[in-house]
Amino acid sequence: MPQGSQLPTSPRPDERPGPSPQPAAGHEPRHAFRAALGRYKGTRLGAIRLAQGASPDGLRIRPSGSADEITEHLDAPASVQGLVARLPVGSRLALGLYGLTEATSFSVAGLSLALRVVETEPLPAIVKLLDLGLLAVDPDSASGPVDEFSEVLELVDPTRVSLRIHPAVPKAIRMTRPEGELLKAAGPISQIRESDGLEGVLRVAAVWQRVGAEPLRQTQQGVLYKRDSDRIDLDPVLASPIADTLAAVPDLPSLWLALACRVGLIEQDAEGERLLAAPWEFWTENEFHLPQMIATAWLALKDWHELQGEGRTEIESEAAVPYLRPALLLWLSTLDESEWVSLEDLADHLSAQWPAWVRLSLKAETEETSRPGPGGGRGRARARNDSGPRPKALSILEAILLGTAYPLGLVRAGIEPTTQRRVVQLSALGRYVLAAGASPPPRPAFEHFLFVQPNFEVIAYRQGLTPQLVGRLSRFAWWSQIGSALELKLSRESIVFGLDRGAKPNWMLETLTRHSQRPLARGVVDAINDWAQRRERVIFYAATTLMEFGNETDRNRALELWPEGEDEAPPVPVAERFLLVENDRAVPYSRLRLMSSRDYRRPPEICVAVERDGVTLTLDPARADLLVDAELSHFADPLPSSDTVHGHASARGERRFLISSASLERGISRGKSPERLSEWFERRTGGEIPASVQLLLGARTSRCARLKAARMVVLTLPGPELVEGLRQHPATTAFLGERLGPSSVAVPEQHLAALQDALKELGIALDVE
């Protein structure tokens, strides 16, 4: 039995968003580790640096340590190996749990539980790692500076305190096994069963397709919207039970989604608003490692567990089951390839060491005080305590080892002939993941495993599938049934799904042909080609580049200058003056003179000038965008370039538009209300609606729908005081109308004679012209 083996390394990043991703800020592992050290007291940092000893390059230790110095010291693998060599078994087991799960952080409660299950007293093991700076304790922000580790570990809620590891440490350690010895099953084992290990690969592939077809939206708290959550939960392929399993586990869709997230097949978008399918390249980059990646992801999975199902009835961070998984597999890794253990004996062994291991909550675990010390019950545990927690223990073991580890291909199962008890051992994949064996051998080749039917249904035999082929097929054929029989469907949508991910029709046909038992039906070949061609009928450019030339001649000259590239789509002429360019890196800028550039992600610019008449608008050619033409066409008409309006000739290159009653009427009929027009003028001209346009608008409202004109007699006096006199004097005031200016006042025609008489009485003569 190897007591120390290097863990296989997984190519995926350390942290992947889960279905309910945690906030990502500051979670880069090295940065988070350094930040946790940054909350230590200076004297504590100095003590750690001193305990670490001189660096491999022999530089003297500075008297006062710093978080940076400790972090940098651990960057060197030789430094880490030197420190690990000084560790007791318990501490090395703790580091092994980080390596096994590829986790960069454990809660104190979770790590303690796992350590107790592998017969290690947690506190001394963890404190030793903290003393050497291999782990950094990261209590909640309310806690003060960290000094005495044992105080932090014992006084603060251990479910809320994280233990962060420097990312270089797990890579430099070798796996350590528990020191205890399990009771081996007797006799030759019968009815040995081992799954094909493809279940996880197939299901995460189906998740990838579904999320690829329609991303999952999530709230700012990282919870899926109900519609999207239902879409996953109710999907028949994701929800269907596992065909080759020995125990049922709940909420399978959540398991597959969580695994797909952890391995990186599903990614969170930059805004944290959606979960997206990873690019197709994920499959080619990871197809050989995927079963191992899924196994590691499952070992570290906390969003879902075998007995509760995604923490719906329990606070996720307090569920204990996730921490049991790596500990249980570590126990199985103490068996060699010919040895088996019955679930009953394994349960008895664990219960003899620590009866409280069956508690499902970390909270309960932390309150547990009555337990035997490490090694207290070590040894043979054939004598069972049947009145104790055994039935619950068995159900936990069955759920973890038979419910998930078995279908994921980590565990094989059999029957002990003498007792008819279920026995288990690690499979080749399990031994590889636990660093207890070599890489599992490739599956036997079974080339023609597809049956492509003329109705576009494809039956796949599991014997012929490999993770690589699952990836290939998932790109363009829709998983419609995953069970003992596998079924895929070819449809226009599935072919387009593949085309969107860079697959070519010939590649799809070649894949189907190579693995099909019979030649492909003509209808299938034609349909795939037809669906691919139909996709070219409508092309949507989400963010392309349009080049605008002064005239068609210039545009055609530029087209002639275009470099030929095999992989680049050629530019597409649009109308007379434009070229549509899919990839602007191919633009021959050296032969062009860039007049201006407009980025349509930015808000519209002011690019329209209002001329003095208020109804003529001139476009600034340098700042105008393509949208403004369309906007203007709603309520204005273009003027010929040589035209002059009200005596103003247009400048060279400028284009002009005229707002007329008819054009404005057209705009209003298309929903261009005065409010929207006002908003447009502000946005595009930087000013208000011109008065002349307001006049045109007013003509369409009751405000001035019908105007009135009348003759008016104007009385102009030598000075304003005389007008005031007329307006004040009781003999004349009644005959005056509106004052028109400082010295003028209107006189209603019917009052003219009366005013003349009144003025005559006052001695003033009023002549009328």
Place this chain on the structure above:
Amino acid sequence: MKSSQARIPVKLHKHVTLVRTTEAVLAEELLARKSLARWVVGRLSDTVLLVQHGESELVIEELRRLGHTPRIVGQGG
């Protein structure tokens, strides 16, 4: 410098959202759909429609709803 060798003046429009069809009648068909036409802010040619920026997903969804399977270029770009 000869005029034929002079650099050609050009204006760049970057990150433009467009729909291009193989046939003009297809573009007409799209414009005839009110649910889609509301996102179309202009027509650059018989087969090229200018689409309101920032509405890509809605337009793609609508195109699919209308039974098309558009090739999508540069989504998210």
